Amino acid sequence: MSATYLMPTYNRQPISFTRGSGSWLYTKDDTPYLDALTGIAVCGLGHCHPQVTDAIQQQAATLVHTSNLFGIDWQERAGEALCTAAQMDSVFFANSGAEANEAALKLARLYANQQGFARPKVIVMEQSFHGRTLLSLSATANPKAREGFYTLDEDFIRVPFGDIEAIKQAAQKHDEICAILVEPIQGEGGLNTAANGFGYLEALQAECDAHNWLFMLDEVQTGNGRTGKYFAYQHSNARPDVLTTAKGLGNGFPVGACMVRGRANGLFGAGSHGSTYGGTPLASRVVHSVYDVLANTDIMNNAVTEGQFIRETLVDALGQYGVSARGAGMMIGVVLPEDMDCTQLVNRARDEQKLIINVTGGHVIRLLPPLNMRRDESAQVADRLIELLKSSW
Numbered sequence: 001m002s003a004t005y006l007m008p009t010y011n012r013q014p015i016s017f018t019r020g021s022g023s024w025l026y027t028k029d030d031t032p033y034l035d036a037l038t039g040i041a042v043c044g045l046g047h048c049h050p051q052v053t054d055a056i057q058q059q060a061a062t063l064v065h066t067s068n069l070f071g072i073d074w075q076e077r078a079g080e081a082l083c084t085a086a087q088m089d090s091v092f093f094a095n096s097g098a099e100a101n102e103a104a105l106k107l108a109r110l111y112a113n114q115q116g117f118a119r120p121k122v123i124v125m126e127q128s129f130h131g132r133t134l135l136s137l138s139a140t141a142n143p144k145a146r147e148g149f150y151t152l153d154e155d156f157i158r159v160p161f162g163d164i165e166a167i168k169q170a171a172q173k174h175d176e177i178c179a180i181l182v183e184p185i186q187g188e189g190g191l192n193t194a195a196n197g198f199g200y201l202e203a204l205q206a207e208c209d210a211h212n213w214l215f216m217l218d219e220v221q222t223g224n225g226r227t228g229k230y231f232a233y234q235h236s237n238a239r240p241d242v243l244t245t246a247k248g249l250g251n252g253f254p255v256g257a258c259m260v261r262g263r264a265n266g267l268f269g270a271g272s273h274g275s276t277y278g279g280t281p282l283a284s285r286v287v288h289s290v291y292d293v294l295a296n297t298d299i300m301n302n303a304v305t306e307g308q309f310i311r312e313t314l315v316d317a318l319g320q321y322g323v324s325a326r327g328a329g330m331m332i333g334v335v336l337p338e339d340m341d342c343t344q345l346v347n348r349a350r351d352e353q354k355l356i357i358n359v360t361g362g363h364v365i366r367l368l369p370p371l372n373m374r375r376d377e378s379a380q381v382a383d384r385l386i387e388l389l390k391s392s393w
């Protein structure tokens, strides 16, 4: 690829794929690459899952779009399947993770407005990633993503991830806090898990309940079966007021969702939020098909078993080199020694091992394989990575 009309918003790798099937991507000359990234946690059911492909094909030939000025039967059905799985009351369909979080943050403002706040604040975390619309970007920690955009910093309070004491201090120091927004496991920020695991979410909810704040979970990356439950919070006894998701929701078809429950339900009314494309018949039928697969197969159990297998195999072979693993289900962080030079790992994995991975947080390999990866494929992910890393020191 030489001349391009595309804005250079991404450092693209010098490769492109022309087809995908299950856990595999293929170049034009049909070279197979084992995909342990799935388009950044998107194709959780694998590339071109037959049931999703069938849903797209059938709906594309029937009705693609009518707008939300009309009833949309598939949106009703997708909403029911999603809210039932997520244990939430109602949903707004958007088109991406950032839009889902934008909706959540707007809900928090409406909630504050009901209480007469002049300038409400939302507590967010260090190393967080919530998207690139202006409000979701302002909630995001990554300095490179924020640079130059005059982010709305006075509307957010940033505290260390996993630190409940910092939340208590923020509550004492600031008036007009209306919500906490947090990822159950931080994806972009380094596959970070809290020291007490998902128990952190219960402690956060307790703070929210004590102060009458909305407890808002960003499950854009952790949702849709990725960690072995429909939503990662379901590993705990916590219950969010607001829950956002995208990525795996459409298995590659662009769609996002902001769900609400209890005191957050009913904040949006007619005209207070919207999206021309949100929840088209096509997008909704795709969501419905994804949830049909999640509900009627053992795919989430498979994510737990295979994720554990990959983590254990890697640590057995590489623990002696100071490598550890964290995460849940098929959201795996392989933590490398901090002094290791990781800059070429993604390229070397691709070129030498035909393995697609990602490195985040500087020294953490992020693996996001399909939830339905077969054991022989999981073994190959681990083996290829072990060979790569053993030749790296």
Ligand SMILES: Cc1ncc(COP(=O)(O)O)c(C=O)c1O
Residues within 6 Å of the ligand: 040, 096, 097, 098, 099, 101, 129, 130, 131, 132, 183, 187, 188, 218, 219, 220, 221, 246, 247
């Ligand atoms: C936790 C989280 N929230 C939000 C987003 C933004 O999603 P999108 O790129 O679909 O806008 C991402 C994307 O990586 C994410 O990981």
